Amino acid sequence: MSNEQTPVPVSAFQRTLKQLCIDVETLFECRSTRFEFAQDVFFAVALFYVVHDAHTTWLPGKPWPFWVLSWLLFGWTVFWTILHVVRRFHDLGRTGGLFWAVAIPLWAAGRISGIFHLAEKGQAVWWVWLLLLAFCSWSFWLIIQLFFRRGTDGPNGYDGRDFYQNGEIR
Amino acid sequence: MTIAADAKKEWKDSHKHPPGFRARRGLNWFTVGLLYSMYYMCRYNFRFAGPGMREEFGWDAQQIADLAGWFSLAYGTGQLINGLFSDRIGGRTTMLIGAVGSILVNLLIGFSPWTSSFMVFAAMWMVNGYIQACGAPGMVKTNAAWFNRDERGVFAGIFGFMIQSGQTMISLLAPVILNGFTFLAFVVGPGQWRMLFCIPPIGVALVSIWFYFVSSPSPDDAGYPGAIHDDVDNSAGTTVPILESFKFIFLNPLVWFYAVAYACTGAVRHASDQLAPLYFEDVLGFNMKTNMPEIAIGTLALIPMVAVAGSVVSGWISDRFFHGHRYPVAMFLYFMESVVIATAAVVMAFKFIGPTAGGILLGCLFLVLIAITANSTHSIVGAAAPMDIGGKKMAGFAAGVIDSFQYYGAAIGLFITGRMLSVSDGNYTYWFGIMTCFAFFGGCAMLSMLFRQTGRRTASRAVIAFMVLLVVAAIGIGVPKYRAQKAAHEARLAADAAAALPAEQAPAK
Incomplete structure (x- = not known):
């Protein structure tokens, strides 16, 4: 039994896509200090709120290309935040996959709060808020670590670009 | 400075693929x-x-x-x-x-x-x-x-x-x-x-x-030759003649175990999805046409969320703890599903589910729990298992055979449930009861497969014989009971019509 196939020709476009993917993956394969992380997240959050504000005050009634641009900017802030969360986890010597542990509980809690209109009910449903807080506690703990915990000294296994350059892994 | 061995191992594990x-x-x-x-x-x-x-x-x-x-x-x-x-x-x-x-x-x-x-x-x-x-x-x-x-x-x-x-x-x-x-x-x-x-x-x-x-x-076509390893020989490429695929998949018993189980998933999933609005109206007393209550909207919105979460987690568990074997996880899920739905049926039979605050909460909770278990099996049996069986070469037909049974199962499930609800004047205990039977049957199919894959063929055959007995008993006992209930239902309808007739004719007199 063999998994080796007869070599197939790879088109120029597919080769370009491959290079693009290597570049994107390499972007994530490095580290970010506490200060860099706080600075980048601050920038992303500021940009997000500027665009969000423009959506409600300035954009209504404007031509559709402005809307497209605003959504592209939204997309960029999301990508920028993910990138720096992953890099910060790498600095702590942990896998970037923990991003999902930060994002998913917070997203789910937001959805549940929206579906059941919890914000309007306020303190009357305090026990639901308590449950949601418990549900998101690990996410909050990870966020605190991202901002305040010092990164590991020296190479910690997540300095991917060094590995690629030195050929240490493959 | 040297790299911590654990960190390096973790990095290596997560980078088993080529760059990019x-x-x-x-x-x-x-x-x-x-x-x-x-x-x-x-x-x-x-x-x-x-x-x-x-x-x-x-x-x-x-x-x-x-x-x-x-x-x-x-x-x-x-x-x-x-x-x-x-x-x-x-x-x-x-x-x-x-x-x-x-x-x-x-x-x-x-x-x-x-x-x-x-x-x-x-x-x-x-x-x-x-x-x-x-x-x-x-x-x-x-x-x-x-x-x-x-x-x-x-x-x-x-x-x-x-x-x-x-x-x-x-x-x-x-x-x-x-x-x-x-x-x-x-x-x-x-x-x-x-x-x-x-x-x-x-x-x-x-x-x-x-x-x-x-x-x-x-x-290979994207510039990554040999990046993925398969259990099936791919040396001659990933496309195969129709006859070869047909023979390999049709004669593969694993496909049929999964197909039977998936028919049960289809019966539960479609019955639960399509009859839920009627259940809200008939049992919980909601107005689903013009003024849907918040809890109904919340439950219907929550179901897709928990369905996705259940699918991802069960897939991850089968990858991580069972080396990509789906049947142990699927078997657990089917039996779990049957326990959940059977509990719902008992609770329903004792009339704890109804248009009261507690009854509504229970009714909605059971729907959400059924959605988790049904959709978890839906993903690992319907998508992951065909890829494991057919590999790169024959995953298409394997998926086709298994997935088609989901729709046949759904048709059978809805056919039976619709008739039972009709003759029982909307007794939804039957709805839960029928779903329990299908979930249990799916679990048996996976149990039989588990025995087969672990070399206990006699036990596997015994489970299959038990499943056949279940079907024969269900037909043998169920059909006469259905006929009796249908006759009683028609008699009730006739009596109601007769009782209504004099009242209607009264003004004419």
């Missing part, structure tokens, strides 16, 4: 998944066009339900045939053919003057059902080539997410179309249901163009 492979696979998966979710735009549009068609053509609810049933039949059969073809021509080509075909049929329905004829519409909608069945086998076949066995469980979970996102997209777009809108010089008036068959194909066409350029049928 994971990003390229993510892009491919996103593209394939996006086209698959767009398929739903040209399929679930019918659900929203139904009221407009009824008003314009005077079709009744029975005819609309028949159309949906015939679509399911064509879809299930299409899965079988198109799965076979996808192994021959490749998953990517199959998906493209399906997309183009579905666009054409939808446009034909939207612009055709013969739509008003019920039979012509039914024929066109069945053709759409058949063509739509290119999507799932094509997608499973393509992704089988891109994922190792121990990575496919999580992929299958994301497959569940794609299905939900496709349904969400058409649910958001359809009201916009039906309310009427203006885009540049393009004006659509309110209530133009034909536009539901003309506008979604534009989205499918745009995504198909993106798909044509970006997607790749296998890592």
